[in-house]
Amino acid sequence: MTATSPGAPSGTGRRLLGLLAPRTYGWQTPAATAVAVLAALALSSALIAVTGGSPSASVQALYQGSMADWTAWTSTLLYTAPLLLVAVGACVSARSGLFNIGQEGQVLIGALAAAWVGLRLAITGPALLVLMLLAAALAAGAWAGLSSLMHRLRGVNVVVSTMLMTFVAQQVVAYAVNMPWLLQESRVGNAPVSPQSNPMPPSGLLGSFGEYPGLQVNGGLILAVGAAVLVAVAITRTPWGFRLTMLGRNPLAAKHAGVRVNALGGAALAISGALAGLAGAVLLASPVGVNRLQPGMAMNIGWDGLLVALVARNRPLAAVPVALLFGVLRSGGGFLAATGVPSFLVDVVKALLVLAFVAPPVVVALARRRRSGGRTAGPRQEAAPVAEEAIA
Amino acid sequence: MRTVDERARELTPPSTPALRLRGISKRYGPVVASDDVDLDVEHGEIHGLLGENGAGKSTLMKILLGLVQRDSGTIMRGDTPVDVHNPQAAVALGIGMVHQHFSLIDALTVWENVILGDTGRIDRAAACRQVEEVSRRYGLPIDPAARVDRLSAGERQRVELIKCLRRDPSVLILDEPTSVLTQAESAELFTVLRHVVRAENRAVILISHKLAEITAATDRVTVLRKGRVVFHSATRDTTPPELARWMVGRDVSLRAEGAALGMLPVDGAPPAGTAPAETASPGTPPSEDTPPTEPPAEPPAEPAAAPAPPAVAAAPGVPSGGAATEIVPALRLSGLTVTTDGVTVLSDLSLDVAPGEIVGLYGVEGNGQSTLGDLLSGLLLPASGTVELAGRPVELERPGALHRAGLGIIPEDRHSSGVVLDMSVAENLVMKSVGDVSGRGFVSRRKMHAVARRLAAEFNIVAPSLDAPVRSLSGGNQQRVVLARELSAGPCVLVAAQPTHGLDVGAIEDMYRRLREAASGGVAVLLISTELEEVMALASRIAVISSGRITGVLPTAEATAERLGMLVGGVAA
Numbered sequence: 001m002t003a004t005s006p007g008a009p010s011g012t013g014r015r016l017l018g019l020l021a022p023r024t025y026g027w028q029t030p031a032a033t034a035v036a037v038l039a040a041l042a043l044s045s046a047l048i049a050v051t052g053g054s055p056s057a058s059v060q061a062l063y064q065g066s067m068a069d070w071t072a073w074t075s076t077l078l079y080t081a082p083l084l085l086v087a088v089g090a091c092v093s094a095r096s097g098l099f100n101i102g103q104e105g106q107v108l109i110g111a112l113a114a115a116w117v118g119l120r121l122a123i124t125g126p127a128l129l130v131l132m133l134l135a136a137a138l139a140a141g142a143w144a145g146l147s148s149l150m151h152r153l154r155g156v157n158v159v160v161s162t163m164l165m166t167f168v169a170q171q172v173v174a175y176a177v178n179m180p181w182l183l184q185e186s187r188v189g190n191a192p193v194s195p196q197s198n199p200m201p202p203s204g205l206l207g208s209f210g211e212y213p214g215l216q217v218n219g220g221l222i223l224a225v226g227a228a229v230l231v232a233v234a235i236t237r238t239p240w241g242f243r244l245t246m247l248g249r250n251p252l253a254a255k256h257a258g259v260r261v262n263a264l265g266g267a268a269l270a271i272s273g274a275l276a277g278l279a280g281a282v283l284l285a286s287p288v289g290v291n292r293l294q295p296g297m298a299m300n301i302g303w304d305g306l307l308v309a310l311v312a313r314n315r316p317l318a319a320v321p322v323a324l325l326f327g328v329l330r331s332g333g334g335f336l337a338a339t340g341v342p343s344f345l346v347d348v349v350k351a352l353l354v355l356a357f358v359a360p361p362v363v364v365a366l367a368r369r370r371r372s373g374g375r376t377a378g379p380r381q382e383a384a385p386v387a388e389e390a391i392a
Numbered sequence: 393m394r395t396v397d398e399r400a401r402e403l404t405p406p407s408t409p410a411l412r413l414r415g416i417s418k419r420y421g422p423v424v425a426s427d428d429v430d431l432d433v434e435h436g437e438i439h440g441l442l443g444e445n446g447a448g449k450s451t452l453m454k455i456l457l458g459l460v461q462r463d464s465g466t467i468m469r470g471d472t473p474v475d476v477h478n479p480q481a482a483v484a485l486g487i488g489m490v491h492q493h494f495s496l497i498d499a500l501t502v503w504e505n506v507i508l509g510d511t512g513r514i515d516r517a518a519a520c521r522q523v524e525e526v527s528r529r530y531g532l533p534i535d536p537a538a539r540v541d542r543l544s545a546g547e548r549q550r551v552e553l554i555k556c557l558r559r560d561p562s563v564l565i566l567d568e569p570t571s572v573l574t575q576a577e578s579a580e581l582f583t584v585l586r587h588v589v590r591a592e593n594r595a596v597i598l599i600s601h602k603l604a605e606i607t608a609a610t611d612r613v614t615v616l617r618k619g620r621v622v623f624h625s626a627t628r629d630t631t632p633p634e635l636a637r638w639m640v641g642r643d644v645s646l647r648a649e650g651a652a653l654g655m656l657p658v659d660g661a662p663p664a665g666t667a668p669a670e671t672a673s674p675g676t677p678p679s680e681d682t683p684p685t686e687p688p689a690e691p692p693a694e695p696a697a698a699p700a701p702p703a704v705a706a707a708p709g710v711p712s713g714g715a716a717t718e719i720v721p722a723l724r725l726s727g728l729t730v731t732t733d734g735v736t737v738l739s740d741l742s743l744d745v746a747p748g749e750i751v752g753l754y755g756v757e758g759n760g761q762s763t764l765g766d767l768l769s770g771l772l773l774p775a776s777g778t779v780e781l782a783g784r785p786v787e788l789e790r791p792g793a794l795h796r797a798g799l800g801i802i803p804e805d806r807h808s809s810g811v812v813l814d815m816s817v818a819e820n821l822v823m824k825s826v827g828d829v830s831g832r833g834f835v836s837r838r839k840m841h842a843v844a845r846r847l848a849a850e851f852n853i854v855a856p857s858l859d860a861p862v863r864s865l866s867g868g869n870q871q872r873v874v875l876a877r878e879l880s881a882g883p884c885v886l887v888a889a890q891p892t893h894g895l896d897v898g899a900i901e902d903m904y905r906r907l908r909e910a911a912s913g914g915v916a917v918l919l920i921s922t923e924l925e926e927v928m929a930l931a932s933r934i935a936v937i938s939s940g941r942i943t944g945v946l947p948t949a950e951a952t953a954e955r956l957g958m959l960v961g962g963v964a965a
Contacts, residue, residue: 237834237835238830238833238834238835239826239827239830239833239835241835242819242826242835243826245812245815246812246815246823249812249813249814249815250808250809250811250812250813250814252771252808252809253808253809253810253811253812253823254812255770255771255791255809256769256770256771256801256803256809256810257792257795257823257824258770258791258792258793258795258796258824259791259792260791261791
């Protein structure tokens with residue numbers, strides 16, 4: 001029963017029922033999530049067993065590769081940083097109702113811009129790194145902004161255009177690392193030249209805190225967590241975030257309330273792109289890779305970051321632990337593959353976990369609707385007046 | 393397929409009606425949509441069905457088409473009683489309908505739309521041939537290969553007609569067919585209908601609220617009111633004023649006299665000190681502890697734009713008659729024209745509303761009211777014309793300009809543009825004034841809640857909590873949220889579009905009281921409504937809108953059924 005039930009005639013009664021309403025289902029979603037996660041883990045073990053592996057050995061390997069020692073933790077955190085940056089950006093655009101799913105390409109464009117600044121501008125000292133990060137954010141933000149422009153000028157669907165722009169971005173980076181005048185590595189003697197850039201100069205690398213055998217926290221992670229906090233505050237506490245939420249929940253009402261719908265939506269898309277671009281710069285400048293621009297360097301971070309945002313339900317702070325979990329799966333997954341378990345199983349496990357987190361709220365909502373006889377609090381309350389409209 | 397001639401021969405009189413309805417009744421809960429309706433439609437005639445919104449025209453037709461099942465009564469085709477269980481049965485009986493809102497798929501071509509729903513193999517050439525054949529026979533020129541989204545409204549209507557005529561119906565029903573057509577297109581349509589009736593002896597039922605159309609195009613006319621047949625005549629034996637009277641009803645003039653005597657009944661101050669929550673129950677308008685005539689305690693700082701209400705409150709509350717022109721009107725619409733898809737939705741619309749006055753904009757649904765509402769919500773721009781608030785023109789292209797200039801609006805569809813269902817009551821209440829509850833770049837939850845608590849108490853908003861999503865509120869309370877937000881900004885103009893649509897009796901009374909209070913506090917109120925009773929009860933002047941233009945403005949005292957009916961029907965009275 002809800003506050004709008006026609007069965008509650010008196011005002012006081014309705015108020016009482018209304019007070020009860022939100023609390024009756026508060027625990028259901030977490031409970032369902034717990035069950036779903038357990039089911040996903042069970043299913044994953046079964047899969048590993050079926051393909052000839054040992055579930056316990058696999059868990060062991062996952063643990064070994066991601067959390068067993070400082071080296072493993074270091075590698076986990078190196079993956080966590082770009083995942084988190086992408087996810088935080090995805091939160092911003094999803095909140096505005098414009099779904100940017102082209103982060104994979106925006107990561108590459110960010111890396112490309114950072115590499116160009118790092119290798120082609122004769123700057124030394126910490127200014128270089130700052131410029132690299134700025135260039136990455138600007139370039140990828142503009143890249144995502146193109147989709148917003150297409151949407152505004154020609155009505156192109158943002159989901160489609162951001163995704164297709166990913167493939168364009170891949171071609172652009174491939175071109176850049178194949179052209180000596182652009183970013184291809186310099187020929188040394190007679191050695192064959194690969195489609196990649198020169199390594200970044202030392203001043204263009206993100207430093208780490210901590211000594212080699214111990215835990216190393218890369219600057220990228222600090223950047224990512226900082227971005228998560230900043231975006232979380234901006235979204236939930238500022239008038240800007242208020243308008244962004246309004247836009248995402250009801251664009252018409254937002255426009256009615258005087259929100260500059262196009263400008264705000266475009267800004268949200270550009271910010272999400274800029275954060276993905278920062279992730280690209282972090283991939284390039286942190287010891288997660290080889291510090292060279294390579295066509296394959298995005299490593300699906302863009303796609304996985306989207307999943308992080310999905311599981312975190314577009315809440316930037318919730319994305320922090322989720323990104324960590326995905327970092328664990330990534331670095332542990334690499335180790336797992338080395339023990340003979342097919343590495344694609346890690347992707348299956350990841351997918352199952354995403355489903356386990358995403359599905360329960362929907363299932364609970366559906367079950368609630370069915371139980372209340374198809375009547376929900378919101379739009380359905382118009383059920384009675386509909387009879388009048390039918391006469392018209 | 394039988395040729396038309398064979399078909400026509402088959403249909404020529406035995407002089408029994410093509411369609412005979414006896415005692416058709418249908419109720420939806422307490423609402424009687426159709427009350428013991430008898431209707432005879434002859435071969436070879438255009439039968440007009442006239443009535444206001446909610447008179448039961450559409451329900452009757454839905455029963456005929458098998459979309460709605462009747463509670464009682466008989467439908468006869470010729471002399472045999474028939475049952476129309478579903479639309480397929482209606483088609484088999486030769487009943488075809490052209491709907492008011494087109495049922496075409498934009499992305500498909502004309503011939504694809506026409507054969508939609510057919511079974512069997514798709515034969516493009518045959519389908520195109522058929523479209524061309526039908527279009528030649530009835531003089532409905534159309535390119536079968538054209539995509540529907542490239543067509544004008546008139547051309548789309550042609551496609552609908554072809555779609556319907558192709559099935560060779562003996563009874564053709566048209567529901568408000570000219571509502572989206574230009575004058576020329578309407579004339580064309582009626583020529584085609586004449587042909588269909590005269591040459592092929594089909595029966596046509598024309599549903600309309602436009603008097604001119606009914607008198608010009610029909611042979612006989614039936615007037616429905618509140619689900620009943622109230623009048624029936626051969627068209628040549630009646631006159632538009634008579635039809636108008638029947639359509640709007642006799643009791644209206646009584647109400648008008650009442651309204652004239654009492655003018656604007658402003659509620660006296662309710663007993664002070666009553667706790668709002670305990671007395672709130674549907675049926676009795678909830679009382680409140682603030683005197684009703686007081687403008688919102690602390691109007692949020694909107695220094696430049698919003699003229700303060702008290703300044704105009706001193707003006708004489710209600711100008712008697714129509715002499716509102718001596719004061720600067722709070723709201724002046726001049727020459728507003730809006731065109732969509734080549735059809736003029738608003739045509740040179742001008743209207744003034746003085747401070748402290750309630751003007752009712754009355755008309756049958758779909759005559760441009762929602763477009764005007766959207767325009768005043770800042771959702772669309774006029775092709776020409778201006779909106780002036782307190783004498784100053786508003787730059788409509790700037791987002792939020794109307795709000796800043798002091799216009800509050802209760803939009804027609806609160807779910808689509810009035811509230812954000814998934815945001816909290818508090819957030820919805822401060823939606824248009826986030827800046828006022830923020831300091832140093834952050835939204836202050838404390839300030840937001842303080843404002844929300846004050847408004848919720850003042851406007852009697854019953855909510856589980858201020859943090860509950862607006863979705864969890866009843867319709868009446870959602871509407872109070874909108875009203876509270878709009879009035880709290882201290883507007884000089886309040887536009888209320890269908891403000892009581894879908895509300896229960898208690899909430900309606902509450903809304904009426906609030907609107908009267910707003911007006912007596914000096915706010916100019918423009919009430920857009922399709923409910924005549926509502927307009928008569930609240931407004932001191934009634935402007936009638938028909939086909940996007942104001943056909944007349946009457947003081948409520950002079951608004952008789954006949955004059956209103958004529959105006960609603962698009963005939964100047």
